[in-house]
Amino acid sequence: RYLENMGSGNHMIIRNEAIRDVHWANHDDILNDWYSNLDTLVQDMVQPVADSFETGRVNHAELTFISLNTEDARGWVPDNLADFPDVAADITQVDPSGSPRAFSLSLADVVRLSGSGRAFPTFNSRLVSGRGWWQLRTRGRDTGAPWVATLSRVGDRVYGLNVGQHGPLPTGGTRPALIINQSN
Template structure:
């Protein structure tokens, strides 16, 4: 925001004053876009202005304007995370991701768009490590450190109070309303930890709750499933033997719950690794 303050010299001036900004609006004809973008010694154009005007001209303004399309396989330096909207799908160095949130300081939380299929629940950590090790060196160079070990807490879904997407109290496991009553679970929020380890990880229940809802990375239950309607595991612990948290694909999909992991269908889902990447521009 532009702000102005009067100096002390104005204190003795009687009356009132105001500060205004004059905006000069101009219509730009499509055939004169290049003229508008021409170098001007008195002004500096924003780096994304050309992409923005082209998108307006083509009628292609959406949540991902100024960035490649979801299936355009590009390198990290061809992506501008700072203008990416939550929930945007993009493909970077042969992997497709969903953009989750801007964490500030040039740090961005992203997640693999599809779960890693065919992985047993007990092998999820090694599968995530192997996936991370297989990423291109350019992508791994961007990854920020997180905690070496997460304090996840443990809770069963039956203990929580749930609401549906209309904010009605029902047992469909869209969002819990009382997660803050369980501090270990609620405080397990993924963020950059200086001195930690640059690595991939599973999201926590608290992460998914924070990222779910209109205008967020998971705006509805359908969008919360992994690609191809898959289920995926969370790292939050469950307070029962052989039980784990995951985002389900059954019953319309996208709901969360703690269930017996021995019943998971290996083909229908699996671990879904996330990373925090840093982009300085």
């Protein structure tokens, strides 16, 4: 799935479906295995990204969420992400000193890519098939669990982004992304 034109011939894309029923502890191995199984023609187009990401950590309760529209009282994106500079600064981009590889989007990436005219204009556009969720690389401060792009109801609140599960569940998992440049 196409996410954005990053300029200079670079394009961010993401796998349509999550690799489901996988444990967070195996997250990097899953990304590496998926990448190594790509056709070499695709691998040759992949641009380098940082070898590791400084994601920062933030709990759901620390953020305030805005609604998608006036009729929708669900939390869409946080409006105070800048209060957590490490989290807000974790924007994926080409890094010539890094390695060509698959990665997971950060919370800051998803926020930046969410909205009218962007990769994720609605809650459902962020989900994978079967209304499944997927892990982000940003983690919660208290639990260390990854943030997930989801659509879930807890009591009278509905979440589009939340701190999720460590354990494997068949309803979601890891969703690899790439930055490619077809002129390579």
